[in-house]
Amino acid sequence: MSEKFFNYKTVDDVRRQAKEFGLDVTFEEKLQDVFKPVKIGTRTIGNAMGIHxxxxxxxxxxxxxxxxxxxxxxxxxxxxAKLIWGEATAVVPEGxxxxxxxxxxxKNLSSLERLLKATRSAHREVYEDDSDLLVGLQLTHSGRYSYRRPLIAYHHPQADCVTYVDKSKGITVSDNYPVITDDELERLEDAFVFAVRRASAVxxxxxxxxxxxxYLLNELLGARIRDGRYGGSFENRTRFVRNVLTKIRSExxxxxxxxxxxxxxDGVPFEKNPVSGFGEPIPFKIPYEHSFGVHRQNPLREDLSEPLELVRLLCAHGAAMVNVSMGSPYYNMHYGRPFERTPDDGYYSPEHPLVGVARHFRITGAIQQAFPDLVVVGTGYSWLRQFFLNAGEANIRRKRVTIVATGRGxxxxxxYAKDARETGSLKSSRVCLAISYCTNLMRSKNNEFGQYPAGCVPRDEVYAPIYKEVLAKKPKPTQEHAEVH
Ligand SMILES: Cc1cc2nc3c(=O)[nH]c(=O)nc-3n(C[C@H](O)[C@H](O)[C@H](O)COP(=O)(O)O)c2cc1C
Incomplete structure (x- = not known):
């Protein structure tokens, strides 16, 4: 299906669309607050623009x-951009x-240190000073999506049926598939603390x-039906993160x-309707007992009571900043990354992408308003193309976010931040088109490494030939599949 969602020439065009849909997505023509410094903990960064x-x-x-x-x-x-949020880095090989x-x-520490130094020195080459740049590292365990084998926190009935133990054979997680044990989780807490110590040492x-x-720690937050120390009550479901933060502080x-x-x-898992190709929720029962931040009577809606409690807890344990996201890139990616065109293994967006953008803004805004002094980083901007900073500017002025960051963008x-500073706007010829080629590359595994590199195919010359190679290896679709992919 080739519906084109993004067909706006001016900010006013997007404004009109938002108004027509009744969505609270607003824009400021003049960029000013995105250029203001932001205090984060004991540091101050030079502007309010970030990279996810x-x-x-x-x-x-x-x-x-x-x-x-x-x-x-x-x-x-x-x-x-003065906040660079370094990418997912596993704390153990099985994650x-x-x-x-x-x-x-x-063993990998010195090379991570070189990566950090290279980033800082690149910044200095252009701006001389890098004392107002913050570079972090994201520590992760992929849990259910660990490539060696899924490590699940609990049996989520809808997620299990789209979690592959062996994708080539179509084998998914069965009811008797083992759940990660409490003892394994306790050991993993230490792996996170070691990783934090290493990352801050370099x-x-x-x-x-x-x-x-x-991923694993997110799944634990919704593990209501899990037995033992890490499941059931909110206290148990947040045990892992609390223990990690407490150990970090004491050590x-x-x-x-x-x-x-x-x-x-989190939302609920979606799958592609085999006839229409649109994403639709995998059937579920009410009250909904799974996932995090979902309304138990209507899990297509958010219920922020627990997420707000989580933020309170993170702050109480000394977190200086949160980055608000949502959804799963595996089973409901329209939530996390509003897209123009579906990835090859995805579905047509069941909603207009602007609805997804508005959901990000609404939820992040609610968190920022509950914690006005906390540094809150917002997500979901890239689909807005050359207007995303105008929306970010409006959100900052309306105190719905502290730092506007972009991922695919x-x-x-x-x-983008340099151009915005120098010219007051973004070049439409450079922005993300949200056509999911980067995700397609991420999902492509059939080379000698078992993984193709992912990057921006339309905007970065390195990735077009890689994408060509991936396409050349793909089996040619039958007529039926060509129509509904
Ligand atoms: C190729 C690719 C890689 C990503 N890598 C990460 C990652 O390492 N960690 C993470 O939290 N999110 C990751 N994301 C999600 C993005 O950070 C971001 O949340 C998402 O793309 C939505 O924001 P956007 O609309 O600005 O792109 C990735 C997304 C894509 C498409």
Whole structure:
């Protein structure tokens, strides 16, 4: 289906669309607050523009950064955004999402340090000073999406039926598939604390305890039906993150800056309708007993009572900043990344992407308003193309967010912040088109490494030939599949 959602020439066109849909998405013509410094913990960054964690699946097979990893981080360094949220980095090999994800261990530390230094020096080459730049590292365990085998926190009936134990054979997680044990989780807490110690020792300005996108720590937050110390009550479901934060504070003191990217709304798993190709929820029962931030009587809506409690708890344990996200890139990606065109293994968006953008803004706004002094980083801007900073500017002025960051927008257009500063606007010829080629590359595994590198195909010359190779290897679709893919 080739419906074109984004057909706006001016900010007014998008405004009109938002008004027509009754959505609270507003824009400011003149950029000013995005250029103001922001205080984060004991540091101050030079502007309110950020870059979200964007892994490129281009690490070496031992988890050290590869050539393209260095290239991406340097480009981010030169870009001018003052918050660079370094990408997903596994704390143990069994928690890797793919064979080319970064891995933090003793052996890889010096190369991660070089990556950080390269990013900072790229920044200095353009701006001379890098004392107002913050570079962090996202620490993760991929849980259900660990590529060696899924490590699940509990049996989520809808997620299980789309979680593959062996994708090539179509084998999914069955009811008797083992759940990660309490003892394993306790050991993993220590792995996170080790990783935090290592990351801060080599000079990362902050570490992110990742609790988003339905990876392990996110899944634990919704583990209502899990038995034992890490399931059931909110207290048990947040035990892991509380223990990690407490151990960090007692072992490393207050100097290590802690942040967390978390899902404020998991949503429910969707699948493609085989006839229409649109995404639709996998049937579920009410009250809904799974996931985080969902309304139990209507899980298509958010219920922010627990996410707000989580933020309170993170602050009480010394977190300096949160990054609000939502959804799963595996089973409901229209929530997390409003898109123009579906990835090959996805579905047509069941909603207009502007509705998804408005959901991000509404939920992030509610969190920021509940915690007005907390640094809150917002997500979901890239689909707005050259107008995303105008929306960010409005959100900052309306106190719905502190820092406006972009993910796909940053791999398309790393120097967006510099251009905005110099010209007051963004170049439409450089922005993300949200056509999911980067995600298609992430999902492509049939090369000698078991993983293709991911980047922006339309905007970054490195990735067009890689994408061509991927397409050339793809089986030609039958007529039936060509129509509904
Ligand atoms: C290729 C690719 C890699 C990503 N890598 C990460 C990651 O390492 N960690 C993370 O939290 N999110 C990751 N994301 C999600 C983005 O950070 C971001 O949340 C998402 O793209 C929506 O924001 P946007 O509209 O600005 O792109 C990734 C997304 C894509 C498409």
């Amino acid at each position: 964690p964007m892994e490129g699946c281009d690490a070496n097979l031992d988890g050290t950064p590869g050539e393209l990893t260095f290239r991406r981080w340097r480009r981010f360094g030169r870009g001018g 890797l999402a793919n064979p080319r994800q970064l891995l933090i261990n003793e 000079g990362f300005d902050f570490v992110d305890i990742k609790q988003c996108h339905t 490393l003191g207050p100097k290590t800056m802690i942040a967390s990217r978390f899902n404020a709304f 940053a791999i398309a257009y790393p120097e």
